[in-house]
Amino acid sequence: MALLSVVTRPFLCRPSNLQKNWDSFLSLRAYGVHFSGQRLSIGSFQKRGRATRSSPVQFPRHATQLFTSQAPERVARSITQWHPPTDQDMWEQPVLIMGAGHIGRRVALVWASALRPVTVYDISKNALRSSTEYITDNLAKYCLEHGTHPGPVHFTSDLREATTAGKRHGLKLDFSAAHDTEPKSTRKKGPWMVIECLPENLSLKIAALAEIERLLPENCIIASNSSSLMTSEMAPHLQNPGHLINTHYYIPPRNVMVEVMSSSHTYEGIFPFLTREMKNMGLTPMVVPPGVQSQGFIFNRIWAACKRETLAVLQEGVGQPAEIDALFRDFFHAEKGPCERMDEVGLDVVANVEEHYIEQRSELARSGEKPLEWLKKTYVGRGDLGEKSGDGLYTWEEREALKAKHKREKFPEVEEALGA
Ligand SMILES: NC(=O)c1ccc[n+]([C@@H]2O[C@H](COP(=O)([O-])OP(=O)(O)OC[C@H]3O[C@@H](n4cnc5c(N)ncnc54)[C@H](O)[C@@H]3O)[C@@H](O)[C@H]2O)c1
Structure with missing residues (x-):
């Protein structure tokens, strides 16, 4: 025993x-x-x-x-x-x-x-x-x-x-x-x-x-x-x-x-x-061929630009997380949009990464600094880090609802069998 x-x-x-x-x-x-x-x-x-x-x-x-x-x-x-x-x-x-x-x-x-x-x-x-x-x-x-x-x-x-x-x-x-x-x-x-x-x-x-x-x-x-x-x-x-x-x-x-x-x-x-x-x-x-150096490698560099502009859209009040992600899902047939992804990765990690990009590439300061400050003040500073802390760009409840939606879309036959 x-x-x-x-x-x-x-x-x-x-x-x-x-x-x-x-x-x-x-x-x-x-x-x-x-x-x-x-x-x-x-x-x-x-x-x-x-x-x-x-x-x-x-x-x-x-x-x-x-x-x-x-x-x-x-x-x-x-x-x-x-x-x-x-x-x-x-x-x-x-x-x-x-x-x-x-x-x-x-x-x-x-x-x-x-x-x-x-x-x-x-x-x-x-x-x-x-x-x-x-x-x-x-x-x-x-x-x-x-x-x-x-x-x-x-x-x-x-x-x-x-x-x-x-x-x-x-x-x-x-x-x-x-x-x-x-x-x-x-x-x-x-x-x-x-x-x-x-x-x-x-x-x-x-x-x-x-x-x-x-x-x-x-x-x-x-x-x-x-x-x-x-x-x-x-x-x-x-x-x-x-x-x-x-x-x-x-x-x-x-x-x-x-x-x-x-x-x-x-x-x-x-x-x-x-x-x-x-x-x-x-x-x-x-x-990345040895000899070539790229901050953010191949994909992360492209993804960084996408995150930066998403945060700017949120900070300026142009769109809401659910709207941005719905557009992504529709346009790219993506399972998740950038807001859900950022919550998943952790908003503190997102902020640290963006801060470093701006430090290294001064041309990004113009577009990146305001959204970064907003992210830190509105979320990271309050301990709202996304999935790891509960709330983030989405509240915990909103994220759970999204996860249930993804599951339903992945396994529609299961839902059917359950009579949902
Ligand atoms: N989160 C992602 O999706 C993701 C994806 C790709 C790369 N990365 C990179 O991976 C790294 C880690 O990211 P994460 O999201 O896992 O961070 P995290 O904060 O979830 O984990 C970091 C861990 O390191 C530990 N730690 C801190 N100081 C330490 C020390 N001196 N010695 C040993 N452990 C220590 C912490 O306790 C924590 O458990 C970052 O450089 C990030 O850029 C993250």
């Missing part, structure tokens, strides 16, 4: 979800995954099967030339050459996610979906708790959809533990003696890749990355998921900027696109390796 309560603890967090969680629990147990407190660990399935590999990505020759001709003084600072981790390394060494917030937990889920170990690190115990719930609820489903098997996920608020999590992973919580048989050589191995999903604040990201770099294995890739801050802004603060790269995810697992962009110092070999591994995880990488 005592064992059962330990094993099922993550599922008891939300009683209303007990049935759903129990189903996930059974699915994960079927895969050999065991739960204990805030940790998920995998048992006998550890090395069976894996996703299929796709062919390496080819880059245009001019892109490589542009890349290698850049910033020689920075490249000279690099202390090592990068070599790709082996398959064995990636079974043993985790992907470390820094920041378990809205996007971090979703990125963690994707990287844990093909038997690979993942460590989730956050300074907030609440964020760790809710990301445990999220991953518990969704990992088995994602794996079933992709025909893969979940890997072990370890949650921690201890940075040192996060960077030496190789010794934590593998079989420690498998209720077997396997931990004792773990080879000594793998015990002190840290992550093979870190993906930072920290708040959109340049000095915070720089401080966190500089701190973690000291603790990481030399060969570790450091990827930033920032929407508007480019790693070229962070690179001068790292010992080895060759390991730094932008990988910008779009709310996975729903969106599979990831934009990949050089820090302007990134080792060339990281691109084909990483894009291949992303494809193995069911993601679709889009690469």
Whole structure:
């Protein structure tokens, strides 16, 4: 009985979800995954099967030339050459996610979906708790959809533990003696890749990355998921900027696109390796050619203009969120419009991103400053951040009604069967 309560603890967090969680629990147990407190660990399935590999990505020759001709003084600072981790390394060494917030937990889920170990690190115990719930609820489903098997996920608020999590992973919580048989050589191995999903604040990201770099294995890739801050802004603060790269995810697992962009110092070999591994995880990488730098990558830059003008329309009282979104749905056949999307992403994140765009590109100040001030004063300053806080551009009730509408439109036959 005592064992059962330990094993099922993550599922008891939300009683209303007990049935759903129990189903996930059974699915994960079927895969050999065991739960204990805030940790998920995998048992006998550890090395069976894996996703299929796709062919390496080819880059245009001019892109490589542009890349290698850049910033020689920075490249000279690099202390090592990068070599790709082996398959064995990636079974043993985790992907470390820094920041378990809205996007971090979703990125963690994707990287844990093909038997690979993942460590989730956050300074907030609440964020760790809710990301445990999220991953518990969704990992088995994602794996079933992709025909893969979940890997072990370890949650921690201890940075040192996060960077030496190789010794934590593998079989420690498998209720077997396997931990004792773990080879000594793998015990002190840290992550093979870190993906930072920290708040959109340049000095915070720089401080966190500089701190973690000291603790990481030399060969570790450091990827930033920032929407508007480019790693070229962070690179001068790292010992080895060759390991730094932008990988910008779009709310996975729903969106599979990831934009990949050089820090302007990134080792060339990281691109084909990483894009291949992303494809193995069911993601679709889009690469900005190494040597080209773009604030907001490809899509986010276009999306930023759309958000800016939407906020201006709201601030000037030209239209209401429901009207703007209805126009988008009608015109683009989109499921959601920009207001619903901004609420989903978080209005604080939207404000931080816009602020940075304006700082970097002074021509945007004229059109962007007033709507930004309005957003901060009317919503962010009052704690109305969208979905994560309840109210946002839509009230909680309005958003729930919209969600019900989307569901009805997606599954009309279910509504019919229920006699709705
Ligand atoms: N929200 C999105 O849809 C989205 C999409 C793509 C990219 N991004 C980018 O991802 C990043 C994170 O965005 P988010 O929406 O997940 O933010 P968030 O605020 O939901 O999550 C940030 C997390 O970082 C944690 N954190 C803060 N300081 C930390 C530290 N020093 N060490 C470890 N953890 C720390 C916080 O506790 C929080 O859980 C941002 O750079 C954002 O631009 C967000």
